[in-house]
Amino acid sequence: MGRRSLILLLALLPVAAAAGGPSLAGKVSLFRRGEDGSRERAQDASEVLVYVTGFEAPAPGGLAPRMEQRDKAFIPAVLPVVKGQSVEFVNMDALLHNVFSPSPAAAAPGRKMDLGKYKGPGRVVSYEFKRTGLVDLYCDIHESMRATVVVLPNPVFTFARRDGSFEFPRDLGSRQAAQALEAHLQQAGRIKVFAWAKGARAPASVELEVKPGVALPPLVMELEMQPERGTHDDKHGRPYSTHPPGYGE
Amino acid sequence: MRIFGPWWVVTAAVLACVPAEAGKRPYIWSFGTETVPEGVVELEQWMWSKSRVPASPTSRAVNWLWWAPVFGVSQHLEVAVPFQVRAGAGRPTELESFELDARLRLKPRTSQDPFQLTFRGAWHQPTSGGQRRVDVNLISSWTFDNGAQLLLDVGGLVAVSGASVVGTVDLAGSLPLTDELRAGVELFSEVPLRGPAGVTPHPFVGPSLEWTRGRFWVTAGVLVGLTPLFPQTPHFMPRLMWAVVL
Numbered sequence: 001m002g003r004r005s006l007i008l009l010l011a012l013l014p015v016a017a018a019a020g021g022p023s024l025a026g027k028v029s030l031f032r033r034g035e036d037g038s039r040e041r042a043q044d045a046s047e048v049l050v051y052v053t054g055f056e057a058p059a060p061g062g063l064a065p066r067m068e069q070r071d072k073a074f075i076p077a078v079l080p081v082v083k084g085q086s087v088e089f090v091n092m093d094a095l096l097h098n099v100f101s102p103s104p105a106a107a108a109p110g111r112k113m114d115l116g117k118y119k120g121p122g123r124v125v126s127y128e129f130k131r132t133g134l135v136d137l138y139c140d141i142h143e144s145m146r147a148t149v150v151v152l153p154n155p156v157f158t159f160a161r162r163d164g165s166f167e168f169p170r171d172l173g174s175r176q177a178a179q180a181l182e183a184h185l186q187q188a189g190r191i192k193v194f195a196w197a198k199g200a201r202a203p204a205s206v207e208l209e210v211k212p213g214v215a216l217p218p219l220v221m222e223l224e225m226q227p228e229r230g231t232h233d234d235k236h237g238r239p240y241s242t243h244p245p246g247y248g249e
Numbered sequence: 250m251r252i253f254g255p256w257w258v259v260t261a262a263v264l265a266c267v268p269a270e271a272g273k274r275p276y277i278w279s280f281g282t283e284t285v286p287e288g289v290v291e292l293e294q295w296m297w298s299k300s301r302v303p304a305s306p307t308s309r310a311v312n313w314l315w316w317a318p319v320f321g322v323s324q325h326l327e328v329a330v331p332f333q334v335r336a337g338a339g340r341p342t343e344l345e346s347f348e349l350d351a352r353l354r355l356k357p358r359t360s361q362d363p364f365q366l367t368f369r370g371a372w373h374q375p376t377s378g379g380q381r382r383v384d385v386n387l388i389s390s391w392t393f394d395n396g397a398q399l400l401l402d403v404g405g406l407v408a409v410s411g412a413s414v415v416g417t418v419d420l421a422g423s424l425p426l427t428d429e430l431r432a433g434v435e436l437f438s439e440v441p442l443r444g445p446a447g448v449t450p451h452p453f454v455g456p457s458l459e460w461t462r463g464r465f466w467v468t469a470g471v472l473v474g475l476t477p478l479f480p481q482t483p484h485f486m487p488r489l490m491w492a493v494v495l
Contacts, residue, residue: 096288098288108392108395109395109396109428110425110428110429110431114286115286116288116324116358117286117287117288117289118287118288125324125357125359126357126359127359127361128360128361130361236463237462237463238463
C-alpha cells in the first residue's frame with residue numbers, strides 16, 4: 001500500500017466510522033425518453049444526484065467548489081453545493097466567457113446573477129449561492145455552454161453509482177455530512193430523499209417515516225430524462241442568433 | 250424642455266423593447282451601490298429639471314440632459330464619462346460640463362452580502378463658466394432577503410477653488426414589486442458648508458420607480474422640495490433616466 005493510499009484510507013476512516021449508525025440505501029432506475037417517445041433504460045446512472053432534504057446543515061470546510069470553463073464548456077456540468085457556499089468559476093480558456101443565470105434561486109428578488117465577461121486562462125470569479133434550488137448557468141457569449149448548480153440545504157448528497165445504487169453515509173464525501181445525516185436520522189420524523197439528473201422533467205422523490213432505532217427500508221426510485229432542449233436565450237432574453245459576428249469577443 | 254424634443258417618444262421606444270437584465274439604479278439621485286458587470290458597456294442618459302425657487306423672484310427653471318457611456322472596468326470599478334447640456338434660466342442652450350466619474354465597490358459586484366459600500370469620486374469640468382469641482386460620495390446599502398433595500402449616501406461637492414463646499418445626504422429605500430419593477434423613496438438634502446452667507450439647506454423628498462427589461466432600465470421620479478420650511482428650495486426636481494446595455 002502506497003503512502004497516498006494510506007492517507008486516503010485514513011481520511012475515509014471517520015466516514016466509515018459514522019457509517020456504523022443508521023443508514024439509508026436504495027437504487028435509482030434511470031430512463032431516457034427519445035424524441036420519438038421511446039423510453040429506454042440507461043446503462044449508466046452515475047449522473048443522478050441523490051440528496052436528502054428536510055433539515056439544514058453547513059457545508060464541510062475546505063476548498064471552495066470549482067466549476068471550470070474549459071473548451072467552451074462548463075466542467076462539471078452539474079455541481080451540487082450547500083446553501084451559503086461560494087463557487088469558484090475558473091476560466092481556463094484564452095477567451096472571454098460570461099456566467100449568467102435566469103433562475104430565481106440564483107439571486108435576490110429583482111436581481112439576476114451575471115458575473116460579467118472575463119478572460120482566461122486562470123481567471124477566477126467567485127459567487128455565493130444563498131438560496132436553495134436549481135440554478136441553470138449559461139454563457140452570454142457561447143450558446144453551447146450550459147450547466148446547473150444544485151443548491152442544497154445540507155451536505156447529504158452523492159452521485160449514484162453506475163448501476164443507480166447509493167448508500168448513505170458510506171457514499172458521502174465528508175465526516176460532517178455523515179454526522180449531519182446521522183443526527184437527523186436519530187430524530188423521529190419524516191425525511192424526503194430526491195433523485196435528479198440534468199434533463200429530468202422533475203426530481204423523483206420518496207418520503208420516509210423515521211423512527212429511532214428502526215432500520216429504513218431500501219429506497220426504489222425511477223427518474224426519466226427528457227430529450228435535451230436545443231436552445232435558450234441570452235442574458236438579455238434574446239436568441240443567440242441575433243448576436244452580431246464577434247459579439248463579446 | 251423643448252430642446253429635449255418629444256422625450257415621451259424616446260421613453261415609449263425604450264418601454265416597447267422587450268428584453269432586459271439587472272436594473273441597477275432604483276433611485277433618481279443617489280448612484281446606489283450597484284455597478285455594471287465587468288466587460289460591459291452601458292449607455293446612460295438622464296433628463297432632469299430644477300423648478301424655480303418661489304422665494305426668489307429672479308430664479309427660473311433649469312433643465313439638463315446628461316449622457317454618458319458607463320464602463321464596467323472590473324468586478325469592483327465602473328467608470329463613466331458624462332457630458333451635460335443645460336437649457337433654461339433665460340440662457341441659451343449650452344454644453345455645460347464634462348465629467349470623469351468613478352464608482353468603486355468595496356466588495357466585488359458578484360458579492361451577495363447584504364451590506365455593500367461604494368465610493369464615488371467625480372471630476373466636474375465646466376465648459377461655460379461655473380466652477381471646477383470634485384464630487385465625492387460614500388454610499389452604503391443594506392439589502393434584505395426579500396430584495397428590499399435601505400441606502401445612506403453621504404457626499405460633498407467641493408469647488409476646486411475652495412470657494413464653496415456643499416454637503417449632500419441621501420436616505421433612501423426601495424422595494425421590488427415584481428422581478429422587473431422596483432419602487433423607491435428618497436430623502437435628499439444639499440447642505441451648504443462653505444460659501445455665500447445666508448444659504449440654507451435644500452431638502453427634498455420623493456418617490457421613484459425603476460423598470461428593468463432585457464438590455465434596458467428606466468427610472469423616473471420626482472423630488473419635491475420642502476419649500477414651506479426651507480424657502481430657498483426649488484419646488485420640484487424631476488428626473489428621468491434610462492440606459493441600454495451595448
